[in-house]
Amino acid sequence: MPSPEEHAQRGERALIARLADLLETPTLAGVPFGDDMAGIDPSGLLATTDMLMDGVDFAVLEHDLGDIGYKSLAVNLSDCAAMGAVPQTALVAVALPDAFDMNAAERLMAGIHRCGREFGCTVVGGDTNSWPQPLVVSITVFARPLGPRPICRAGARVGDRVYLSGAVGGSILGRHLRPRPRLDLLEKLLAPPSPSAMIDISDGVAVDLGHVLSASDVGAELDQAALERAIHPDALTLSQRDGRPALEHALHDGEDFELLFTHAGLAAATTAELGLFEVGRIVAGTGIEMVRPDGGRCVVEQIGWEHFR
């Protein structure tokens, strides 16, 4: 078991940083290591992989197996959206609990298939295993950038605006199980000038904006009033239940799967048409500051969901 000191140095980000050193990772297809997808081939094809586990990402005893399958593919498709890439095909690896019968396995696969059909992504193969432990689903999706190149986390420039593709917070009330990858926005979002950096919100606005900022070597200011307009009704409901401010849910809840992107500035008509929220701007420096309506400022901690902590 890790000691408390070691625990402090843990966390998925710390691990990924150490692995990046270890692996001497090259940059393929213009995508740095640790982005939402990786370049896998000089032809520009991208791939992403997500492993979902019972008890962490879903609960087999509570959730419909079709929904679990749907989510397992949808989170990968959200990574495609975050890179400005159109999904094509997928490989599905599963470790099925021994107690699963053939129908259970089929319900799971039918959910994956339903999601694939909805977003034009075909399952072309995989690996089927069983074991006396909880369900694990690991899906890999292949996609091609819609534009001339993928939109990475690095690329945000001082002066860019920060946008959200939809309202955030409180996904735990149910939306986290039916993620809606925002592939529908790509065609219009990628019309030049395209976003300078993009990510999907899986770990929360604060953490995921933080990924963009450190990859781009910049900081950001968030307008509290603007962010309050982007609070999802679920975050308000959750706030009434747990007494935590809804704004905190909007900043720190994960699994919204909306897009967060930076852009030189979109026309108000586009923002309105696509249902976007402009919530802040990129500044020189590091980290995230919140600007209150009275002009006061506070630092936003980059806390959210993180594995291996």
Next chain:
Amino acid sequence: MPSPEEHAQRGERALIARLADLLETPTLAGVPFGDDMAGIDPSGLLATTDMLMDGVDFAVLEHDLGDIGYKSLAVNLSDCAAMGAVPQTALVAVALPDAFDMNAAERLMAGIHRCGREFGCTVVGGDTNSWPQPLVVSITVFARPLGPRPICRAGARVGDRVYLSGAVGGSILGRHLRPRPRLDLLEKLLAPPSPSAMIDISDGVAVDLGHVLSASDVGAELDQAALERAIHPDALTLSQRDGRPALEHALHDGEDFELLFTHAGLAAATTAELGLFEVGRIVAGTGIEMVRPDGGRCVVEQIGWEHFR
């Protein structure tokens, strides 16, 4: 829990057949569903995914974490060899037990990296998770056919010879942990005329030859005397311990990761140079028959390792 009747209809092969129906799977890059790799893109790029689990494919308490990492990538590279394809890049998804410290995670990744360097396959990304359950490693590898097209399981023709790339059986004594993907053979094996069908031996000679036969809609005869020359010394050792004939170990033990292929006929000099064993021939019909030295025949049951049974 499945009933006995259902259990009889189970097994990974039955499940894959039902999934293939469910998924309405297309054929991409000329590779049918369920082969060692899948076509993922019209450009001809292939991918394979393998999920390995603690207690099934390795034992964290017994085996070195570096070996476990090495094996996790090597089994995928063996799939590349089986398609006549050269590996390029890989994505690595892991579910690490909560009890793993950073060093344990690094030892695992170092083993993956060591294997990748040895065979020219670069880890370009992945997904790092932790959970309170046993270790799961799911790796996806991308490869390009070395020849004009991949070598599939379908393609064996009546009159072709059946070859093994090396001795088989008894891998459980230790070789199963250090698989040697036979990528070293590809250049010479794929010189025209190339193999008509190929697979790597993960589930045992009988089961994996069976995959080739059913995909190719043919049968096979194995020469007992020839197969006896291809028995690995480990199978003899194991036979002395457990009293099962060494030939049975050669037929039914899994995880040898040698190649099994069919070919119109290789020159004796090539067979000798590459250390191949010619062990039988493709015939009209279905299934596998063993021809004994006295000319007698018996049916070889296609029994070996199978998940979800």
